[in-house]
Amino acid sequence: MAAAPEGELVRLSEAGKFAFLYEVKQAELRRICSVAKALFGADRAQVVMVESDHLKALEADGVESGSTASRKNSLSDQTVKAGRFYEIEDILDTGSAGPRNQGARHYAAVPLRPTSEQIVGVFAILTNRVRRLSAGDRENLIALAHILEDEMRLFQNVR
Secondary structure (H helix, E strand, O other), rough: OOOOHHHHHHHHHHHHHHHHHHHOOOOOHHHHHHHHHHHHHHOOOEEEEOOOEEEEEEEEEOOOOOEEEEOOOOOHHHHHHHHEEEOOOOOHHHHOOHHOOOOEEEEEEEEOOOOOOOOEEEEEEOOOOOOOOOOOHHHHHHHHHHHHHHHHHHHHHHO
């Protein structure tokens, strides 16, 4: 296997600073996901940490915290590569549909950068119907992601 590029090594080092979040159930993360589901009419909301070759769920509906999935070609990986708000109106049109997406048709996500410019994870909503978020909804999802980043920093500082 080829060595990871320097930028990816820096990103992984930053993500490692938040590994402690897997060990504690965080009610705040769950509340933010619940707010996102209600606000956007989403079927699922999730916080996923992006490791070197896999994804690890911090909080996700129907997925045990700490469970892993392959990063390769995942929607979360596509969000990391985009480096900004990322939306797919119809997942079936992209060929990205698979068992991980659990029937979702719409995906909208924001990369998480709690302490630097390095992306350590993804905050996403998934909906079982085709849709496109309005400009206001995109701004609200990004604002919720910033609140989540604040919570992550707080958890890190009080540890």
